[in-house]
Amino acid sequence: MTKHPPPPQVLPETSTELNDSDYHIHYDSGHLEWPRKVLKQGDTFSVLNPYGNIITQERPEEGIFHQDTRFLSHYELRVNSSAPLLLSSSISRDNTILNVHLSDPSGSGNEAHDNIHIARSIYLWQGTQQERLKVKNYGAEAESLLIQYVYDSDFADIFEVRGQRPHRRGKRLKTKTDTSSVTMQYRGRDQCLRTTRIVFDPAPQxxxxNSCTYLITIKPQEIICLYISVLCDGDSAARPVRSFASGLRASRRRLRAKRQTATRIYTSNELFNEWLNRSLADLYMLTTKTQHGLYPYAGIPWFSTPFGRDGIITALQSLWMDPSIARGVLLFLADNQATALVPESDAAPGKILHETRMGEMANIGEVPFKQYYGSVDSTPLFIFLAGEYFARTGDHDLLQKIWPNIQRALGWLDEYGDLDNDGFVEYSRETNKGLANQGWKDSADAIFHRDGTLAQGPIALCEVQAYVYAARQSAAQLARVLGRATQADKLEKQAQQLKERFNTAFWNDSIGTYVLALDGMKRQCEVRSSNAGHTLLTGIASPERAIMVAEQLSSAVFFSGWGIRTIATTEARYNPMSYHNGSIWPHDNGLIAMGLSRYGIRQPVATLTQGLFEAANFMDLHRMPELFCGFSRRAKTSPIHYPNACAPQAWACSTVLALLNAMLGISFDVKARQIRVHRPILPPFLEEVHLQGLRLGDGSLDLTFRRVGDDVAVVTDAKERGVGLVITS
Structure with missing residues (x-):
């Protein structure tokens, strides 16, 4: 029976203050006036306005960034001393290039000047932003144009851009110019020399x-092209400028290579295809080649770097479609696993990385994120991903390679994760510079009691215990593969004991779900939260309670009509405009959908998919952001944006893949060389889903899921390429 929730509580006074150590992102009003244009390649990304310009006085997050530093803070095209008229601005479908179409500003109402068309094409390749400015005269007479670029660099650290003030700054060196280039340099307090070099071809007048000027005369039907290259980092002065065309070809080849082994997905709904294709383009744009393989950087603009938790969850959600992402994530995190106790970075032996940074403030320790380990969930999630990856691929070579890292991660769970020996994994930061909360909801006010009082640590989060349960189960399965039966038995026993303790300590009948957390006094944080949905992902919830959790998450206090909120509308700190206390996070919804599917609760998955799909239809480029506000859906209204949300964000990109597999019910039996499909379901807006090249080992299948009445039929191609298909109900 569904319980009626209590009325919202009045928020009490609290002595716990938020401060700069919480690393919240500052934002100004009016910054949503236009959608930003984003490009990324490798460790470089650009945030531009629709004109292709960078004007930080209007939007502080604009710029060309490389390795956590802004190498260009102003970049503006002027034509005849004015801003040109914007005709259109669009990012290509594969995210490689921004195309901007402009006209002469002096031509408004002047037929002669309306004949001038200006096209800017901008892309990134190997630490360089390349631009081609193409001018064509469609008129019958020659025209004279004054074309000017205005530029500057503040060499701001990404944390400074986010709103953290450095204690002091390094030294900006004297700008150097010659006939065709300008070089700006900054020596940081970390003694790194950072260089921005702008090269013009042909040479300006x-x-x-801070500026360059071209005075051109363009004949009727003539085309004139100007090329501007912005090279980032200390070795840029010695690096040759690649031609515009060859760099663009190389960039597109690199993107195609990343997707070479991925399953291709098509559906009967073109709008859904727009969301799906944009998500995949964003995912592979964010996915960066490292020495260990592919790694999905977390998001632009604030988190364009490896994050442990984000990378793992992105890999989990996309695993069925492209396991190469998971492989790269596992190898990268194994190589960056902590080996010693380092309190100032919240590190302990065996712990898995939270994030890594390369900027000045991190290098000198002004922020602790150069190599930071302040996440309580990355370590069990790493083990969980290792088990899921092996089940998907049967990759014995990788298992052998990272097994020592899995062992060390298990050691962290036993020796350092359980701070008070109560059988649960908790967190408490070791440095006051670190994150106060160390689960995925890491804002300072995210973990609280029923009356709104902030919880005091050490804190045991609901979902973390679910991840630890999955980690021990996964490690047990991997240990058996390696012939370690005794260790496997021990891990399975530990997992079962945790499941029993968890269902006793974390369930609360009065709120009808698992509580958000236990505080340092082992008091329940009696808050209805989406965290409870993560218990379904790993199987720690009992079947009866899984149904109750699902019913609550599907109710109006959680489901806004667009998606599931992070906390229910009944809770004391509920705020639909907050970062973690009432907003909607797509990846959170994706993990919940995977959990619902695990327990055979399929219809809510279809409903959730429809809500998020319809939300995506209102987003710029059909790009699902990091989060959006949790206001209830109303007729003829759109979702409400969250200011400064990252877009794109890796785990938001992979959410559509999690939703698809939760509906299609696909799993893999490597030993039997079989792809299995269990009770697939499709939402009303999808008649068919086609999968081309769904791989298992060196074989693959093409599958079509087709609605037939109330059922879904599964059809495979006539030529099964070394893989069998098993359909169960």
Missing amino acids: TVSP
């Missing part, structure tokens, strides 16, 4: 430290 004038080059100054």
Whole structure:
């Protein structure tokens, strides 16, 4: 029976203050006036306005960034001393290039000047932003144009851009110019010399430290092209400028290579295809080649770097479609596993990385994130991903390689994760510079009691215990593969004991779900939260309670009509405009959908998919952001944006893949060389889903899921390429 929730509580006074150590992102009003244009390649990304310009006075997050530093903070095209008229601005479908179409600003109402078309094409390749400015005269007479670029660099650290003030800054060196280039340099307090070099081809008439000028005369039907290259980092002065065309070809080849082994997905709904294709383009744009393989950087603009938790969850959600992402994530995190107790970075032997940074403030320790381990869930999630990856691929070579890292991660769970020896994994930060909360909801006010009082640590989060349960189960299965039966038995026993303790300590009848957390006094944080949905993902919830959790998450206090909120509307700190206390996070919904599917609760997955799909239809480029506000859906209204949300964000990109597999019910039996499909379901807006090249080992299948009445038929191609298909109900 569904219980009626209590009325919202009045939020009490609290002595716990939020401060700069919480690393919240500052934002100004009016910054959503236009959608930003984002490009990324490798460790470099650009945030531009629709004109292709960078004007940080209007949007502080704009710039060309490389390795956590802004190498260009102003970049503006002027035509005849004014801003050109914007005709259109669009990012290509594969995210490689921004195309901007402009006209001469002096031509408004002047037929002669309306004949000038200006096209900017901008892309990134190997630490360089390349631009081609193409001018064409469609008129019958020659025209004279004054074309000017204005530029500057503040060499701001990404944390400074986010709103953290450095204690002091390094030294900006004197800008150097010659006939065709300008070089700006900054020596940081970390003694790194950072260089921005702008190269113009052909040479302008004038080059100054902050601007260059072309005076051109263009004949009727003539095309004139100008090329501007912005090279980032200390070795840029010695790096040759690649031609515009060859760099663009190389960039596109690299993107195609990343997707070479991925399953291709098509559906009967073109709008859904727009969301799906944009998500995949974003995912592979964010996915960066490291020495260990592919790694999905977390998001732009604030988190364009490896994050442990984000990378693992992105890999889990996309595992069925492209296991190469999971492989790269596992190898990268194994190589960056902590080996010693380092309190100032919240590190302990065996712990898995939270994030890594390369900027000045991290290098000198002003922020602790150079190599930071302040997440309580990355370590069990790492083990969980290792088990899921092996089940998907049967990759014995990788298992052998990372097994020592899995052992060390298990050691962290036993020796350092359980801070008070109560059988649960908790967190408490070791440095006041670190994150106060160390689960995925890591804002300072995210973990609280029923009356709104902030919980005091050490804190045992609901979902973390679920991840630890999955980690021990996964490690047990891997140990058996390696012939370690005794260790496997021990891990299975530990997992079962945890499941029993968890269902006793974390369930609360009065709220009808698992509580958000236990505080340092082992008091329940009696808060209805989406965290409870993660218990379904790993199987720690009992079947009866899984149904109760699912019913609550499907109710109006959680489901807004667009998606599931992070906490229910009944809770004391509920705020639909907050970061973690009432907003909607797509990846959170994706993990919940995977959990619902695990327990055979399929219809809510279809409903959730429809809500998120319809939300995506209102998003710029059909790009699902990091999060959006949790206001209830109303007729003829759109979802409400969250200011400064990352877009794209890796685990938001992979959410559509999690939703698809939760509906299609696909699993893999490597030993039997079989792809299995269990009780697939499709939402009303999808008649068919086609999968091309769904791989298992060196074989693959093409599958079509087709609605037939109330059922879904599964059809495979006539030529099964070394893989069998098993359909169960």
